[in-house]
Amino acid sequence: DTGVSQDPRHKITKRGQNVTFRCDPISEHNRLYWYRQTLGQGPEFLTYFQNEAQLEKSRLLSDRFSAERPKGSFSTLEIQRTEQGDSAMYLCASSPSLDEKLFFGSGTQLSVL
Amino acid sequence: QKEVEQNSGPLSVPEGAIASLNCTYSDRGSQSFFWYRQYSGKSPELIMSIYSNGDKEDGRFTAQLNKASQYVSLLIRDSQPSDSATYLCAVENAGGTSYGKLTFGQGTILTVHP
Numbered sequence: 769d770t771g772v773s774q775d776p777r778h779k780i781t782k783r784g785q786n787v788t789f790r791c792d793p794i795s796e797h798n799r800l801y802w803y804r805q806t807l808g809q810g811p812e813f814l815t816y817f818q819n820e821a822q823l824e825k826s827r828l829l830s831d832r833f834s835a836e837r838p839k840g841s842f843s844t845l846e847i848q849r850t851e852q853g854d855s856a857m858y859l860c861a862s863s864p865s866l867d868e869k870l871f872f873g874s875g876t877q878l879s880v881l
Numbered sequence: 882q883k884e885v886e887q888n889s890g891p892l893s894v895p896e897g898a899i900a901s902l903n904c905t906y907s908d909r910g911s912q913s914f915f916w917y918r919q920y921s922g923k924s925p926e927l928i929m930s931i932y933s934n935g936d937k938e939d940g941r942f943t944a945q946l947n948k949a950s951q952y953v954s955l956l957i958r959d960s961q962p963s964d965s966a967t968y969l970c971a972v973e974n975a976g977g978t979s980y981g982k983l984t985f986g987q988g989t990i991l992t993v994h995p
Contacts, residue, residue: 869927869930870927871927874923
Protein backbone atom coordinates (compact mmCIF):
# COMPACT_ATOMS: atom_id res chain seq x y z
CA ASP A 769 0.00 0.00 0.00
CA THR A 770 1.84 3.05 -1.28
CA GLY A 771 -0.96 5.53 -0.68
CA VAL A 772 -2.68 7.88 -3.10
CA SER A 773 -0.20 9.42 -5.51
CA GLN A 774 -0.68 12.70 -7.36
CA ASP A 775 1.39 14.29 -10.10
CA PRO A 776 2.63 16.95 -10.43
CA ARG A 777 2.98 18.36 -6.90
CA HIS A 778 3.11 21.90 -8.22
CA LYS A 779 1.97 23.48 -11.48
CA ILE A 780 2.41 27.08 -12.54
CA THR A 781 0.63 28.12 -15.68
CA LYS A 782 -0.46 31.21 -17.51
CA ARG A 783 -4.08 32.20 -17.75
CA GLY A 784 -5.75 30.59 -20.74
CA GLN A 785 -3.54 27.50 -20.81
CA ASN A 786 -4.80 23.96 -20.31
CA VAL A 787 -3.50 21.80 -17.47
CA THR A 788 -3.89 18.13 -16.61
CA PHE A 789 -3.33 16.43 -13.28
CA ARG A 790 -2.99 12.73 -12.57
CA CYS A 791 -4.05 10.67 -9.58
CA ASP A 792 -3.15 7.06 -8.81
CA PRO A 793 -5.42 5.72 -6.06
CA ILE A 794 -4.64 3.02 -3.57
CA SER A 795 -4.85 -0.27 -5.38
CA GLU A 796 -8.14 -2.16 -4.83
CA HIS A 797 -9.94 1.13 -4.03
CA ASN A 798 -12.94 1.35 -6.32
CA ARG A 799 -13.95 4.88 -5.48
CA LEU A 800 -11.92 7.92 -6.48
CA TYR A 801 -12.68 11.54 -5.63
CA TRP A 802 -11.44 14.96 -6.64
CA TYR A 803 -11.62 17.88 -4.23
CA ARG A 804 -10.37 21.44 -4.45
CA GLN A 805 -9.04 23.42 -1.51
CA THR A 806 -8.22 27.11 -1.30
CA LEU A 807 -6.26 28.78 1.46
CA GLY A 808 -8.16 28.95 4.73
CA GLN A 809 -11.01 26.78 3.49
CA GLY A 810 -11.89 23.13 3.75
CA PRO A 811 -11.79 20.87 0.71
CA GLU A 812 -14.68 21.28 -1.74
CA PHE A 813 -16.12 18.27 -3.57
CA LEU A 814 -15.68 18.27 -7.35
CA THR A 815 -16.46 14.80 -8.65
CA TYR A 816 -16.17 11.09 -8.00
CA PHE A 817 -15.88 7.78 -9.78
CA GLN A 818 -16.80 4.25 -8.93
CA ASN A 819 -14.48 2.19 -11.06
CA GLU A 820 -14.55 3.89 -14.48
CA ALA A 821 -18.01 5.45 -14.07
CA GLN A 822 -18.26 9.11 -13.10
CA LEU A 823 -21.23 8.98 -10.73
CA GLU A 824 -21.44 12.51 -9.46
CA LYS A 825 -20.18 15.93 -10.46
CA SER A 826 -20.50 19.13 -8.45
CA ARG A 827 -22.65 21.84 -9.97
CA LEU A 828 -19.75 24.12 -9.13
CA LEU A 829 -17.64 22.35 -11.74
CA SER A 830 -17.74 24.42 -14.88
CA ASP A 831 -17.58 22.88 -18.34
CA ARG A 832 -13.89 23.84 -18.45
CA PHE A 833 -13.24 20.98 -16.04
CA SER A 834 -13.27 17.37 -17.11
CA ALA A 835 -12.24 14.23 -15.33
CA GLU A 836 -11.68 10.71 -16.55
CA ARG A 837 -10.84 7.37 -15.05
CA PRO A 838 -10.18 4.98 -17.90
CA LYS A 839 -10.16 1.32 -16.95
CA GLY A 840 -11.02 2.22 -13.38
CA SER A 841 -7.43 2.76 -12.33
CA PHE A 842 -5.73 6.16 -12.42
CA SER A 843 -7.68 9.36 -13.02
CA THR A 844 -6.95 12.63 -14.76
CA LEU A 845 -8.43 16.05 -14.12
CA GLU A 846 -8.13 18.56 -16.94
CA ILE A 847 -8.80 22.26 -16.71
CA GLN A 848 -9.14 24.08 -20.00
CA ARG A 849 -8.58 27.82 -20.47
CA THR A 850 -7.40 28.29 -16.91
CA GLU A 851 -8.43 31.35 -14.96
CA GLN A 852 -6.81 32.95 -11.93
CA GLY A 853 -9.73 31.74 -9.82
CA ASP A 854 -8.69 28.17 -10.56
CA SER A 855 -5.62 28.61 -8.39
CA ALA A 856 -6.00 26.09 -5.58
CA MET A 857 -4.82 22.77 -4.21
CA TYR A 858 -6.43 19.90 -6.11
CA LEU A 859 -6.76 16.86 -3.90
CA CYS A 860 -7.46 13.32 -4.98
CA ALA A 861 -8.79 10.73 -2.57
CA SER A 862 -9.77 7.10 -2.78
CA SER A 863 -11.75 4.69 -0.68
CA PRO A 864 -12.74 1.03 -0.79
CA SER A 865 -16.21 0.35 -2.04
CA LEU A 866 -18.92 0.70 0.63
CA ASP A 867 -16.46 2.36 3.02
CA GLU A 868 -16.78 6.09 3.53
CA LYS A 869 -13.28 6.71 4.85
CA LEU A 870 -11.28 8.74 2.37
CA PHE A 871 -7.52 8.57 1.95
CA PHE A 872 -6.13 11.73 0.44
CA GLY A 873 -3.12 12.20 -1.78
CA SER A 874 -0.62 15.01 -1.27
CA GLY A 875 -2.39 17.21 -3.80
CA THR A 876 -1.40 19.30 -6.80
CA GLN A 877 -0.93 23.00 -6.08
CA LEU A 878 -2.02 25.00 -9.12
CA SER A 879 -1.02 28.62 -9.58
CA VAL A 880 -2.51 30.51 -12.51
CA LEU A 881 -0.65 33.70 -13.35
CA GLN B 882 -25.74 29.74 6.27
CA LYS B 883 -22.84 27.44 5.55
CA GLU B 884 -23.61 23.73 5.52
CA VAL B 885 -20.82 22.92 7.97
CA GLU B 886 -19.53 25.60 10.30
CA GLN B 887 -16.46 25.69 12.48
CA ASN B 888 -14.77 28.43 14.43
CA SER B 889 -11.65 29.14 12.39
CA GLY B 890 -9.68 30.01 15.53
CA PRO B 891 -6.86 30.02 16.13
CA LEU B 892 -7.41 28.02 19.29
CA SER B 893 -4.39 28.09 21.55
CA VAL B 894 -4.00 25.67 24.46
CA PRO B 895 -1.06 24.82 26.71
CA GLU B 896 0.63 21.46 26.46
CA GLY B 897 -1.20 18.85 28.52
CA ALA B 898 -4.55 20.65 28.41
CA ILE B 899 -7.78 19.53 26.75
CA ALA B 900 -8.49 21.05 23.36
CA SER B 901 -12.16 21.30 22.42
CA LEU B 902 -13.14 21.73 18.78
CA ASN B 903 -16.71 22.30 17.68
CA CYS B 904 -18.71 21.94 14.51
CA THR B 905 -22.34 22.50 13.54
CA TYR B 906 -24.10 21.31 10.40
CA SER B 907 -27.30 22.30 8.68
CA ASP B 908 -28.57 19.13 6.98
CA ARG B 909 -30.64 17.05 9.40
CA GLY B 910 -30.34 14.09 7.05
CA SER B 911 -26.60 13.86 7.60
CA GLN B 912 -25.55 10.41 8.69
CA SER B 913 -21.79 10.23 8.96
CA PHE B 914 -19.36 12.62 10.57
CA PHE B 915 -15.60 12.83 10.41
CA TRP B 916 -12.69 14.74 11.84
CA TYR B 917 -9.62 15.23 9.69
CA ARG B 918 -6.30 16.69 10.73
CA GLN B 919 -4.30 18.73 8.25
CA TYR B 920 -0.78 19.87 8.89
CA SER B 921 0.39 22.95 7.03
CA GLY B 922 1.17 22.11 3.43
CA LYS B 923 -0.05 18.52 3.81
CA SER B 924 -3.20 16.67 2.86
CA PRO B 925 -6.06 15.88 5.29
CA GLU B 926 -5.72 12.76 7.40
CA LEU B 927 -8.71 11.01 8.97
CA ILE B 928 -8.49 10.80 12.76
CA MET B 929 -12.06 10.04 13.87
CA SER B 930 -15.41 8.99 12.48
CA ILE B 931 -18.73 8.89 14.32
CA TYR B 932 -22.14 7.76 13.14
CA SER B 933 -24.45 7.64 16.18
CA ASN B 934 -25.27 9.96 19.03
CA GLY B 935 -22.94 9.94 21.99
CA ASP B 936 -19.22 9.71 22.50
CA LYS B 937 -16.57 7.71 20.69
CA GLU B 938 -13.09 7.47 22.14
CA ASP B 939 -9.85 6.57 20.41
CA GLY B 940 -6.72 7.11 22.45
CA ARG B 941 -6.45 10.80 23.34
CA PHE B 942 -9.29 11.71 20.97
CA THR B 943 -13.01 11.72 21.76
CA ALA B 944 -15.65 12.57 19.18
CA GLN B 945 -19.10 13.62 20.36
CA LEU B 946 -22.25 13.72 18.26
CA ASN B 947 -25.64 15.24 19.03
CA LYS B 948 -27.92 14.91 16.02
CA ALA B 949 -30.80 16.74 17.69
CA SER B 950 -28.60 19.80 18.13
CA GLN B 951 -26.76 19.16 14.83
CA TYR B 952 -23.49 19.39 16.66
CA VAL B 953 -20.23 17.47 16.48
CA SER B 954 -17.20 18.02 18.64
CA LEU B 955 -13.69 16.69 19.05
CA LEU B 956 -11.83 16.63 22.34
CA ILE B 957 -8.08 16.14 22.44
CA ARG B 958 -6.79 15.20 25.87
CA ASP B 959 -3.22 15.76 27.02
CA SER B 960 -2.58 18.03 24.02
CA GLN B 961 0.91 17.89 22.55
CA PRO B 962 2.75 20.41 20.35
CA SER B 963 2.56 17.79 17.60
CA ASP B 964 -1.24 18.18 17.67
CA SER B 965 -0.85 21.71 16.29
CA ALA B 966 -2.67 21.60 12.97
CA THR B 967 -5.92 22.53 11.27
CA TYR B 968 -8.83 20.28 12.23
CA LEU B 969 -11.50 19.82 9.62
CA CYS B 970 -15.03 18.68 10.38
CA ALA B 971 -16.67 16.78 7.51
CA VAL B 972 -20.23 15.59 7.05
CA GLU B 973 -21.58 12.96 4.67
CA ASN B 974 -25.21 13.49 3.84
CA ALA B 975 -26.63 10.28 2.55
CA GLY B 976 -25.74 6.75 1.71
CA GLY B 977 -25.95 5.05 -1.64
CA THR B 978 -24.34 6.88 -4.53
CA SER B 979 -23.23 9.78 -2.35
CA TYR B 980 -20.78 7.71 -0.36
CA GLY B 981 -17.67 9.74 0.14
CA LYS B 982 -19.21 13.04 -0.89
CA LEU B 983 -18.14 15.02 2.11
CA THR B 984 -18.91 18.60 2.96
CA PHE B 985 -16.11 20.16 4.98
CA GLY B 986 -16.06 23.05 7.37
CA GLN B 987 -13.42 25.71 6.95
CA GLY B 988 -11.30 24.16 9.68
CA THR B 989 -10.12 25.23 13.12
CA ILE B 990 -6.45 26.07 13.58
CA LEU B 991 -5.15 24.55 16.82
CA THR B 992 -1.89 25.64 18.39
CA VAL B 993 -0.50 23.74 21.39
CA HIS B 994 2.24 25.72 23.08
CA PRO B 995 4.85 24.17 25.41
